[in-house]
Amino acid sequence: MDSLPIGDYALLSDCHSAALVSRGGSVDWLCCPRFDAPAVFARLLDPAAGHFAIAPAGDFGTSRAYADQTMALETTFTTATGTVVLTDAMAVGRNERGHALGTGSPGVLLRRLVCTSGEMEIELSYAPRPEYGLIHPILEAVPGGLSARGGSVRLLLSAPAEFRVDGGTATARLQVTAGQSAGFALAHGQAWEPPLHAWDSETIAARLADTLAGWRSWSAIHQAYEGPWRELVHQSGRVLQALTFAPTGAIVAAPTTSLPETVGGERNWDYRYTWVRDASLTMEALWVAACPDEANKFFGFLAEAAASQLQRGKDLQIMFGVGGERDLSERELPHLAGWRASRPVRVGNGAWTQRQLDVYGELLGAAQRLVQQLGDLDPVTQRFLAAAADTAASRWTEKDQGIWEIRGEPRDFLYSKLMCWAALDRAIDLAPQLGAERQVTGWAAARDEIRAAILEHGWSDKAGAFTQAFGADDLDASNLMLAITGFLPGDDPRMKATIDATAARLTDERGLVYRYLAHDGLAGDEGTFLLCTFWLAHAQALAGELDEATATFNRAVAAINDVGLLAEEVDAASGEMIGNFPQAFSHIGLVNAAWAISQAQERAARRDAVPLAGPSEAREGQGY
Numbered sequence: 301m302d303s304l305p306i307g308d309y310a311l312l313s314d315c316h317s318a319a320l321v322s323r324g325g326s327v328d329w330l331c332c333p334r335f336d337a338p339a340v341f342a343r344l345l346d347p348a349a350g351h352f353a354i355a356p357a358g359d360f361g362t363s364r365a366y367a368d369q370t371m372a373l374e375t376t377f378t379t380a381t382g383t384v385v386l387t388d389a390m391a392v393g394r395n396e397r398g399h400a401l402g403t404g405s406p407g408v409l410l411r412r413l414v415c416t417s418g419e420m421e422i423e424l425s426y427a428p429r430p431e432y433g434l435i436h437p438i439l440e441a442v443p444g445g446l447s448a449r450g451g452s453v454r455l456l457l458s459a460p461a462e463f464r465v466d467g468g469t470a471t472a473r474l475q476v477t478a479g480q481s482a483g484f485a486l487a488h489g490q491a492w493e494p495p496l497h498a499w500d501s502e503t504i505a506a507r508l509a510d511t512l513a514g515w516r517s518w519s520a521i522h523q524a525y526e527g528p529w530r531e532l533v534h535q536s537g538r539v540l541q542a543l544t545f546a547p548t549g550a551i552v553a554a555p556t557t558s559l560p561e562t563v564g565g566e567r568n569w570d571y572r573y574t575w576v577r578d579a580s581l582t583m584e585a586l587w588v589a590a591c592p593d594e595a596n597k598f599f600g601f602l603a604e605a606a607a608s609q610l611q612r613g614k615d616l617q618i619m620f621g622v623g624g625e626r627d628l629s630e631r632e633l634p635h636l637a638g639w640r641a642s643r644p645v646r647v648g649n650g651a652w653t654q655r656q657l658d659v660y661g662e663l664l665g666a667a668q669r670l671v672q673q674l675g676d677l678d679p680v681t682q683r684f685l686a687a688a689a690d691t692a693a694s695r696w697t698e699k700d701q702g703i704w705e706i707r708g709e710p711r712d713f714l715y716s717k718l719m720c721w722a723a724l725d726r727a728i729d730l731a732p733q734l735g736a737e738r739q740v741t742g743w744a745a746a747r748d749e750i751r752a753a754i755l756e757h758g759w760s761d762k763a764g765a766f767t768q769a770f771g772a773d774d775l776d777a778s779n780l781m782l783a784i785t786g787f788l789p790g791d792d793p794r795m796k797a798t799i800d801a802t803a804a805r806l807t808d809e810r811g812l813v814y815r816y817l818a819h820d821g822l823a824g825d826e827g828t829f830l831l832c833t834f835w836l837a838h839a840q841a842l843a844g845e846l847d848e849a850t851a852t853f854n855r856a857v858a859a860i861n862d863v864g865l866l867a868e869e870v871d872a873a874s875g876e877m878i879g880n881f882p883q884a885f886s887h888i889g890l891v892n893a894a895w896a897i898s899q900a901q902e903r904a905a906r907r908d909a910v911p912l913a914g915p916s917e918a919r920e921g922q923g924y
Contacts, residue, residue: 303640304328306559307861307877309344310364310373312409313542314390314511315402318555319409320344320881321388323362323862325375326353326425332488333407335545335552335622336572338431338647340455340488345558345645346636350429352457352486354386354411357421357473366535366863369523370515371542372508373863382418384476386411389511391485397517399594402546408499410508411484415476422476427469428455432633432647436468444498446470449491456496458485458504481505522590527898529890532857535864536887537589540582543884545622549597551579552622554868554880560642561826561869561879568642570649571880573628575619576602576659577703580666582884585891587669595666595673596681602663603684610687615695616663618656619649628652655700655710660692661719661726665785668726677733686736689727693746696720697753702769703778704815712770714758715778721750722785751787759794765801766794774818775806777832780839784892790842799839803848806832808872811855827869827878830856834889841893841900849897857890866890 309320309328317337320329328343328351342349356377364375372389388411393404413422426446428437430453437450446463448455460482463470474482483504487496499507518541525533543552557570579598586592605624606616617626630650638645667674667685677685696717699710724747731737757770758779768776779798783790790796806814812828813836833856840849859870859877866886868879 305876306867306881309881310863311371311539311542311555311865311882312373312388312390313371314392314405315542315544315546316405316407317390318542319390320556321373323364324353325355325377325386326351327409329556330409335555340428340430340453342429342432342636344556345639346433349433349636350427351425353425354413354484355423356384357423364863367512369519370512371538372512372515377420379420382420382478383416384420384422385414385416387508389508391507392511392514394510396514398521401514401518405546407488409486410504410511412481412504412508413476414481415478417478419475419477422474424461424472424474425469426457426463429468432636434635439465439468439470442498444500452491454489454491454496456487456498458498460501524591525589527894529894532864533589533891533894536891537586539865539882539887540586540884541590548623549594549601550574550620550622551582551598551884553578553885554883556880557647558642558645559639559867559878559880563871563878564641566644567826568638568644568646570647573619573649574622576616577618577656577662578884580662581888583666584669585888588895589891592670593673595670596675599667599674599681600678603681606684610684610691615655616659616688616691617652618654618659619652651705654705656702656705657692657695657698657700657716658703658719660688661722663688664723664726664730668729671730671733682734685730686727686734686739689723689743690739692720692723693743696746696750714754714766714769715776715781717750717754717758718781718785718787721747721754721787763801765798768816768818774816775801776816777802777806777813777829777835780835783839783842784835790839791844796843799836799843802836810875811852812870827871829869830859830866830886831889834893837893838896841896844900846897846900846904849900853893853897
């Protein structure tokens with residue numbers, strides 16, 4: 301079987317773990333009981349690594365959409381003889397509503413068929429392959445379904461069908477007619493835990509209805525954005541919530557590993573962890589898309605995960621496991637062929653040991669944006685955030701690997717300096733909440749030093765723009781954040797020159813933006829980066845270039861798949877989405893750019909109504 305396009309998949313989540321289901325009804329990726337657990341189904345990365353498919357026998361047509369305000373997927377299959385709707389979801393805990401969504405998820409995949417007209421024969425194929433395909437379990441019929449035993453994992457598939465078992469694969473056929481339904485539930489457990497029990501069809505239907513009600517209750521109290529691209533923003537908010545590990549408040553960068561940045565290449569990384577940067581930016585995007593009243597949980601998680609790192613004079617680790625783990629050592633899985641032969645397949649991520657000084661800025665930026673939701677901070681979180689500002693003040697002059705995690709020699713990356721500036725700028729505003737008023741004078745002095753250094757060393761006359769690193773001439777899309785952070789007004793001539801240079805020299809034929817084009821020490825090229833394209837739209841909006849911003853935004857969202865999901869990048873040659881999927885960064889960019897354009901439209905409308913509006917508008921809407 302050839303690898304399906306990445307955009308062919310849809311995400312299911314219970315805010316503990318995730319599954320990806322194809323347009324044709326096959327679950328080709330499932331990790332339980334956590335996002336970063338070994339996959340039970342991994343056909344996404346190798347045709348022999350496991351799947352659970354439900355689809356009509358013979359030829360059929362497909363359409364699909366998420367059920368209104370939920371992350372439950374409804375796939376409609378149509379054949380010459382009838383129509384069937386398949387609803388897929390990861391079950392959340394019974395009666396979990398609103399802020400509690402996902403806190404007690406049972407680790408069960410729900411799948412329910414309803415024949416809405418005519419009749420149809422359904423084919424089932426169930427091939428669990430725990431530990432990324434290494435285990436071919438023993439399958440046995442049990443009352444109400446099928447058990448799978450092998451290694452440390454136990455699985456129980458509740459199903460109203462008689463399966464034929466051939467080795468580690470089970471198949472069945474099911475005939476349904478109008479009005480009939482069939483429910484399936486796949487439960488996951490450990491070998492040493494009590495036996496799993498099958499769910500009957502009524503229980504499956506009830507738990508599916510309860511899961512939909514849970515997601516709708518979350519959406520109802522969290523999602524109030526009413527600006528341009530409302531549905532895309534709301535969907536992105538639900539996706540970002542779906543990437544949240546509810547027990548701790550951690551947020552993964554993506555639910556997959558090793559979907560490549562270059563088809564057939566080696567740029568294949570595991571994103572199932574919590575980057576301080578990505579997660580902080582996610583919290584800010586949720587401020588627009590979903591009102592993150594659970595912000596305290598996230599900052600508390602980071603404070604505990606980091607523990608005394610900063611107070612002991614260490615760098616803040618840039619990423620953690622969703623449970624707060626620190627050792628994320630990278631290894632390869634040589635038995636997996638990789639998506640379209642993109643190898644190696646990796647688990648873990650070696651970037652956990654890198655120095656990336658920008659993380660202090662994203663962290664404190666999120667705290668400032670969410671100060672209303674945070675309320676009174678506990679002493680541990682206060683000390684953690686104040687120590688992050690102190691570290692930015694003392695280490696901003698040092699070299700690092702930068703936002704793009706360059707696997708080469710450390711450099712003076714402009715973005716890292718900028719985000720140290722942002723860390724101090726935000727910490728000064730937050731000083732009363734941090735109990736750190738006495739530190740403001742030192743923070744302000746360091747902030748001013750960073751600003752002077754960026755203006756002196758970050759600009760290149762040769763490039764006619766701010767550049768990737770001090771003393772360099774290479775462009776980098778992260779410099780668009782000079783406007784987005786408020787370091788410079790969007791219409792500053794140097795900023796406009798950088799925006800124009802990015803649009804002219806760092807884009808492909810579709811107008812999508814590359815992160816950078818400078819050699820980074822890895823073989824092969826990569827696709828255009830959707831976050832960077834949204835950054836360009838955001839910066840153009842801040843520069844008052846509303847038509848350009850809207851056009852850039854629309855070019856970026858043209859990549860979105862039929863259920864509103866974005867990967868990390870777009871392949872310049874084919875236009876296909878590539879990279880891990882769905883990617884939090886891309887949805888963060890969508891939300892923030894839509895918000896920036898809506899704010900710019902409002903400012904323009906006020907200027908038209910009151911031509912002599914004062915200068916107080918200059919920084920309005922420029923926070924990030």
